[in-house]
Amino acid sequence: MESKKKRVIEPEQVKMVVAMFVVAxxxxxxxxxxxxxxxxxxxxxxxxxxxKALGQVLPPHANDPLExxxxxxxDGSDTPKQFYPARDKAGNSVGMAWETIxxxxxxGTIRILMGVFPDGTVHAxxxxxxxxxxxxxxxxxxxxxxxxxxxxxxxxxxRWAVKKDGGEFDQFTGATITPRAVIKAVKQxxxxxxxxxxxxxAPKEKVANDKAPAKDATGSSxxxxxxx
Amino acid sequence: MSDTISRKEILADGLWHNNTxxxxxxxxxxxxxxxxxxxxxxxxxxxxxxxxxxxNLVVATVRGVIPVQVRIPAYITIIAAFxxxxxxxxxxxxxxxxxxLGLFIPLIVVNCAILGRAEAFASKNSVTDxxxxxxxxxxxxxxxxxxxxxxxxxxxxxxxxxxxxxGADYPDFLLFILPPGAFIALGFILAGVNIINRRIKAxxxxxMAATRAATAAAAKGVTVTEGT
Numbered sequence: 001m002e003s004k005k006k007r008v009i010e011p012e013q014v015k016m017v018v019a020m021f022v023v024a025x026x027x028x029x030x031x032x033x034x035x036x037x038x039x040x041x042x043x044x045x046x047x048x049x050x051x052k053a054l055g056q057v058l059p060p061h062a063n064d065p066l067e068x069x070x071x072x073x074x075d076g077s078d079t080p081k082q083f084y085p086a087r088d089k090a091g092n093s094v095g096m097a098w099e100t101i102x103x104x105x106x107x108g109t110i111r112i113l114m115g116v117f118p119d120g121t122v123h124a125x126x127x128x129x130x131x132x133x134x135x136x137x138x139x140x141x142x143x144x145x146x147x148x149x150x151x152x153x154x155x156x157x158x159r160w161a162v163k164k165d166g167g168e169f170d171q172f173t174g175a176t177i178t179p180r181a182v183i184k185a186v187k188q189x190x191x192x193x194x195x196x197x198x199x200x201x202a203p204k205e206k207v208a209n210d211k212a213p214a215k216d217a218t219g220s221s222x223x224x225x226x227x228x
Numbered sequence: 229m230s231d232t233i234s235r236k237e238i239l240a241d242g243l244w245h246n247n248t249x250x251x252x253x254x255x256x257x258x259x260x261x262x263x264x265x266x267x268x269x270x271x272x273x274x275x276x277x278x279x280x281x282x283x284n285l286v287v288a289t290v291r292g293v294i295p296v297q298v299r300i301p302a303y304i305t306i307i308a309a310f311x312x313x314x315x316x317x318x319x320x321x322x323x324x325x326x327x328x329l330g331l332f333i334p335l336i337v338v339n340c341a342i343l344g345r346a347e348a349f350a351s352k353n354s355v356t357d358x359x360x361x362x363x364x365x366x367x368x369x370x371x372x373x374x375x376x377x378x379x380x381x382x383x384x385x386x387x388x389x390x391x392x393x394x395g396a397d398y399p400d401f402l403l404f405i406l407p408p409g410a411f412i413a414l415g416f417i418l419a420g421v422n423i424i425n426r427r428i429k430a431x432x433x434x435x436m437a438a439t440r441a442a443t444a445a446a447a448k449g450v451t452v453t454e455g456t
Binding site for chain 1: 290293294295297298301302305306308309312313316317319320321323324327331402406
């Protein structure tokens with residue numbers, strides 16, 4: 001802008017800036033308040049969802065798997081991973097659940113919560129989040145027959161692939177990629193469990209020795225934020 | 229136009245004559261994206277009504293205060309604030325539905341129907357009128373979402389609001405669940421709307437002709453039976 005006069009700030013311009021400032025400030029304030037109000041209920045809802053899913057994938061147990069969560073660094077990995085142990089009244093391990101991730105779904109990542117017996121036999125799996133095509137790939141969520149076909153499987157007693165690939169799991173009409181990704185992820189989850197089984201199933205106080213520096217020896221439950 | 233419009237007209241306009249979907253074809257993204265079932269459509273509609281009501285109320289309250297040059301960014305800020313509030317609120321208190329609609333709630337920001345109401349109505353009308361308008365337009369939008377969601381659910385899965393209508397043996401008609409089904413179903417719905425609108429117009433024209441004939445006849449002093 002070139003003008004002969006010195007540059008003058010128009011009152012109109014000031015008004016615009018003030019208006020936008022006020023609108024933005026009020027919006028920010030409202031959002032901050034909403035965040036404060038909703039933070040606890042959101043954490044609660046997520047915890048409850050996880051709780052519910054844990055109840056579905058773990059064998060009957062007496063403890064709160066979420067309270068007893070173990071965080072260990074699996075062999076050959078630097079990222080700590082959360083495991084949810086199921087114990088009976090006497091404190092004996094009756095199962096273990098954890099999340100396994102299939103990065104190669106048809107559209108994005110599929111997160112699977114899987115539960116096994118101490119010997120590594122699958123008890124049940126549930127899909128916790130996915131973006132597969134409704135009506136095709138999302139059968140992994142509500143096709144209970146298909147989900148049920150994982151029960152009783154171990155690393156050795158089944159060929160971990162869809163029938164099309166010479167395995168023993170069904171694919172869906174029009175959707176092979178999704179089940180394939182889930183099967184692969186569950187198999188990897190089982191391998192992970194087998195490789196870390198000793199550390200995971202060790203009585204509480206022993207967990208601390210080699211594999212779990214994050215876990216303190218008293219066995220008091222670790223309450224870490226469950227979000228990624 | 230806005231000076232003379234009555235509340236009743238605002239309602240009729242928003243719900244039918246000037247329906248966001250049927251007449252204006254705005255807000256297609258959430259419409260086509262989430263309407264795989266009647267329930268999804270319903271909750272998406274509720275979320276939209278909440279945002280629309282909030283933004284209309286605030287925009288009507290601050291009308292005349294916001295300088296005209298910055299009104300669009302100001303409105304968008306207001307709308308975005310409400311969308312985030314609804315997003316957090318749903319995450320906190322309706323977690324399961326939030327997981328289904330998750331992706332589409334933030335997209336309400338770019339539902340041009342909402343900015344359209346702020347710009348075309350709320351910025352020029354009283355707070356109460358804007359409230360009526362928000363409910364009418366939001367209601368019309370919700371109605372369209374449920375209609376399309378219901379149609380797709382009914383033909384795609386043989387269910388309505390999760391209840392089996394055609395019996396348990398209904399073979400899923402995948403096309404209706406998949407995105408192309410949304411376009412096809414919407415096309416038929418729009419055709420239906422056009423037929424209804426034509427009937428309404430024809431009825432009104434016939435009635436008008438009848439009254440005119442009656443008046444003319446009365447003027448001549450001859451009685452005419454209506455509807456011949």
